[in-house]
Amino acid sequence: MPTKPNPLETMQALIEEINKHNYHYYTLDEPTISDAEWDALYDKLVQLEAETGTVLPHSPTGRVGFQLLKGFEPHRHLSRLWSLDKAQNQEDLMAWHTRAQKLVSEYNTQNPEQPLPPLSFVIELKFDGLTLNLTYDKGELVQAATRGNGTVGEGILAQVKTIKSVPLRIPYTDGIVEVQGEGLMNLSVLEKYNETAAEPLKNARNAAAGALRNLNPKVTSERRLNAYFYNIGYTDGLRFQDHREMVEFLRDNQFKVSPYVKFVDSIEAVEEELQNLVAMRNTLDFLIDGMVVKICDMRTREVLGYTDKFPRWAVAYKFEAEEAVTTLLEVGWNVGRTGKVTPTARVEAVDIAGVTVQNCTLNNMDDIGRKNLTHALGSLIYIRRSNDVIPEILGKVTEEADGQEIVAPTVCPSCGHTLEYRGVHLFCPNRLDCRPQLVGRITHFASRDAMDIDTFSEKTAEQLYDELEVRDPSDLYYLLFDDLVKLDRFGKKKAENLLAALEKSKTPDLASFLFALGIPNTGKTTTKELADHYRSLDRLREATAEELITLPDIGGIVADSIVRFFQDEAMQRTIERLLSAGVAPVAEEAPAAVDESNPFFGKTVVLTGTLHSMGRDECAKRLEQLGAKVTGSVSKKTDIVIAGESAGSKLTKAQDLGIRIIDDEQELLRLLS
Incomplete structure (x- = not known):
């Protein structure tokens, strides 16, 4: 009689198979099975874990924890994480090379029997993300931490486990290793995330840093972060002859290595590669802010050693300066259409890469505190402009609290309503009588991707709010020519054009109409999916959360947001008034069967x-x-x-x-x- 398989052995085999497929998919970008086949393996593992009450340490089901963490525990690195000296131009690069060559020559003169080899170099990308330091003990991932001050960081193991390109177990099991890399958010992932996000993320660096320092690992998981690894900081016995061996060790142990690692034998070749890298910078799917040049030979690194701050054997070549020092003049608070109240900094005008900067991003009070800006009004600060986004403040130039305090408001700067915290963000809950919220809602409703009301702008929304008491998107369709024509800078022609544009907008496609309504936690992609599935506004308004979560890419939070939105009495009044005014969303017909032989099918x-x-x-x-x-x-x-x-x-x-x-x-x- 055949022996019944041991459940733990079956689970172990499933874990190894799933992790193998994950490695090929997330690290090598070479899928080996279909999504359906992967789901079947994963579901079987979940079932066995439920039946046995056991979750093995390296199980992929443990990547997303469901428990909100209370705080970050300090973690002391086994080996110091060093900063890098910077080369701002080719002269700085050559000066670094000259110093290194001089030290090598001096050593070889004093040690002719065991001279150091001629200098050779490795060139790597300088990722613009958050430094990660991972600890593996006998092959198991046991800790992950931020860089911190280089000696002590913050433990973020639960967050890092959500990154699918981070191996939970590695083949090397002979001891302890610390592996250093960079956590980041790919630009394509950021773009897709923002398509459906209620609050779009401003840039990839903040998106990654905020996710990895979020106490809820589920939030980290939703950002779909990536990670690249480039250094072994500590081992308790492993030694490498040169950097090439180290990179091969990383690859052999299933770490995702940078797609750009270049080995060259001369500083002239380094300069040539620098030009190539500048040219290819904007073709990458992640942010970089320069390149790192290291001497390859490990014995040479040991001889050259370190200064108080930097290794002498490496240098970071920064791209054309996109950072500057200026003075923080004041912080204002803006209310968005969702009620979110965000700080915006005004700084003393400064030129960065040919652009004059006067306003900078600040995300929230948590961000202000983390960047040591709590007492920074009137102080010198570092700012950065990256990839044409609104510049961000990096931190204070000095550590001292030498400026005036930035104080968060307790009441809405517009309507005076008491503010409330939701997570780390401030919100004004006064949805029905807060001017910027209502103006923002009306402007969004009329925008191109929504109702596409021609000639409409935020200034128009403000004027209609102030002078004709337009408080709701539905009010637009009850405007009268006689009222419009009396408005300042309106006139007969402009009034006629607006009324004609409103009339033209009355038959939007259903997806655009849903997007115009501003359903929380939904964007263009989600509203199109809803329109394609239900093909009727009435059917969607009656949908339950249980129905909605069966749709692709709609989870519990989004489903609940949609149901609550259509149950809200104020929203019901808005929709009924729109329909009564003649607005009639048009659902597209179900698509005909697609000819699978056409050249675009499945592409x-x-x-x-x-x-x-x-x-x-x-x-x-x-x-x-x-x-x-x-x-x-x-x-x-x-x-x-x-x-x-x-x-x-x-x-x-x-x-x-x-x-x-x-x-x-x-x-x-x-x-x-």
Whole structure:
């Protein structure tokens, strides 16, 4: 009689198989099984864990904890994490090389029997994320920490476990190793996240840092972070001859290594690679702010040693300065359409990379405290401008509390209502009588991706609010010509144009109408999914949370937001008034069966540049009708890039990756038809 399999042995085999597939998918970008097959393996593991009441330490089901953490525990690194000296230009780089060469020559003169080899170098990307230090004991991931002050960081093991490219177990089991890398959010992931986020994230660096320092690991998991590894900081016995051996060790132990690691034999080759890297910077799917140059040979590193702050054998070459020092003049508080109250800093005007900066981002009081800005009004601060986003404040120049205090408001700066904290953010709960919330809601309702009311702007919304008591999007459809024409700077023509635009907007597609309503926690992607599934406003208004969570990409939080939104009496009044005014959302017909032989079926397509024969929105719609998936960024998973006139970095990246490019509009039209 056959022996019944041991459940723990079955679980162990499942874990090894799932982790193998995860490694190929998240680290190598080479999927080995379909999503459905992976789900079947994972579901079987979950079932066995429930039946046995046991979760093995390296189980993938433990990547997302469900318990809110109380705080971050200090963690002392086994080996110090060093900062890097900076080279701002080629002269600085050559000066670093000259110093290193001099020290090597002096050593070789004194030790002719065992000279150091000629200098050779490795060039790596300088990631713009959050430094991670991972500890593995006998192959098991036992701790993960932030850099902190280089000696002591914060333990963030639960958060780091949510990063799928971080191995929970490695083949090396002979002792303890500390592995250093960078946690980051890919730009394509940020873009997709913001499509459905109620509060879009401003940039990838803050998104990653905020997620990894969030006490709720589920929030970290939702950001879908990535990590690249580049250094072994500590081992209790392992030794490497050079950096190449270290990189191979990382790869052999299933760590995700930077896609750009270049070994060269001369400082002239380093300079040449620097120019190549500057040229390719904007084609990457993550932020970098320079490159790191290291001497390869480990014995040479030991001889050169360290200063009080930096290793003498490495230097960080920063890109053209996008950081500056200026004075923090004041902090104002702005109310958004969701009621979120955010601080905005005004600084003394300063030029960064050709742009004059006067306003900077501050996220919340938690961010202000973390950056040592609590007493910073009137003080010198560091600011950075990255990838054309609004500049952010990095911190104070000095550690002293030498400025005036930044105090969070207790009441709404607009309506005077008492504010409340939701997590780390301040909110004004006065949804029905707070001017910036209502103006923002009306402006969003009229925007291009929503009701697309031509000629409408935020200034128009403010004027209608102030002079005609427009308090709700539905009020727009009850405006009268005689009232509009009396408004300052309006006149007969402008009044006629606005009324005509309102009339034209009365038959929006259902997805745009839902987006215009501003349902919390939903964006364009989610509202389109809702419209495609229900194809009726009435059916959606009656949907339950249990129904909604069966749809792809809609979880419990979003489902509850949708149900609560349509149950809200104020929202019900708004919708009824819109419908009574003649607004009639049109649901698209269910798509006909797609001809799977067409060249776009099942392909991932990116549009870039200007198309003269049709708009990009129309082209994307036609592609989706043919069974294509249209995304916003180029990656290894992209099948086709359609490049119109003035296509930029996406086209360049597609060329570098060898992706099929369609840059002839006549060919495009032929393929679409």
